[in-house]
Amino acid sequence: MLFQAFQELLAERGFDQISVQDIAERSTLNRATFYDHFPDKFALLEAMIGERFGLAIEARMGGEVATCDKSLRSLILAACDFLTELEAGCDKHRRQFEPIAESCVRTILRESILRGLETHGAKNPGLKATMASWAITGAAIQGAREKKMSSEELADAVLPTILTALEAGG
The missing domain is CATH 1.10.357 (Tetracycline Repressor; domain 2)
Incomplete structure (x- = not known):
């Protein structure tokens, strides 16, 4: 779900304009779940x-x-x-x-x-x-x-x- 959300956001805007919060919201997961898997968007x-x-x-x-x-x-x-x-x-x-x-x-x-x-x-x-x-x-x-x-x-x-x-x- 995180990969899919990240790909969708990349199609819409630049990497620098995407936050962890954006990825979490798009994936319908919370930020804590994101951080359970990745320390930051670079690791994702x-x-x-x-x-x-x-x-x-x-x-x-x-x-x-x-x-x-x-x-x-x-x-x-x-x-x-x-x-x-x-x-x-x-x-x-x-x-x-x-x-x-x-x-x-x-x-x-x-x-x-x-x-x-x-x-x-x-x-x-x-x-x-x-x-x-x-x-x-x-x-x-x-x-x-x-x-x-x-x-x-x-x-x-x-x-x-x-x-x-x-x-x-x-």
């Missing part, structure tokens, strides 16, 4: 972006258990899909949301990659997951802005470099 925005990116990952993964290479490619494609959609969105909100969206994408990618690396007993999994998540996010952002190649072409171009980085040092 992060959760909403995280949920949407999670759905993009699920759509690309197709519910199947895949090889590491295929899973990584699916993560790259999901990042491309999500960030391209964000780039094509309304200019009014894009500038405000880009840094938050990029941070959410990097964090979710890092967590996904880290789980895979830890499962396989990789050395320095945290550092590798961080590097890979930044590289994927950066490439997806650049691809979304330049629009010179499809998501699939970008994934094919980026995947070998990411795999090499993840496999380096064991």
Whole structure:
């Protein structure tokens, strides 16, 4: 209900003009209920972006258990899909949301990659997951802005470099 109310309000006015009270009233919840779930509207925005990116990952993964290479490619494609959609969105909100969206994408990618690396007993999994998540996010952002190649072409171009980085040092 909070996500829906927030989306409706964003369609009507800018992020800066929306208060927690506005969101609570639109959702028919009280402010205390809002604060039970989120410390502020920025946290609500992060959760909403995280949920949407999670759905993009699920759509690309197709519910199947895949090889590491295929899973990584699916993560790259999901990042491309999500960030391209964000780039094509309304200019009014894009500038405000880009840094938050990029941070959410990097964090979710890092967590996904880290789980895979830890499962396989990789050395320095945290550092590798961080590097890979930044590289994927950066490439997806650049691809979304330049629009010179499809998501699939970008994934094919980026995947070998990411795999090499993840496999380096064991």
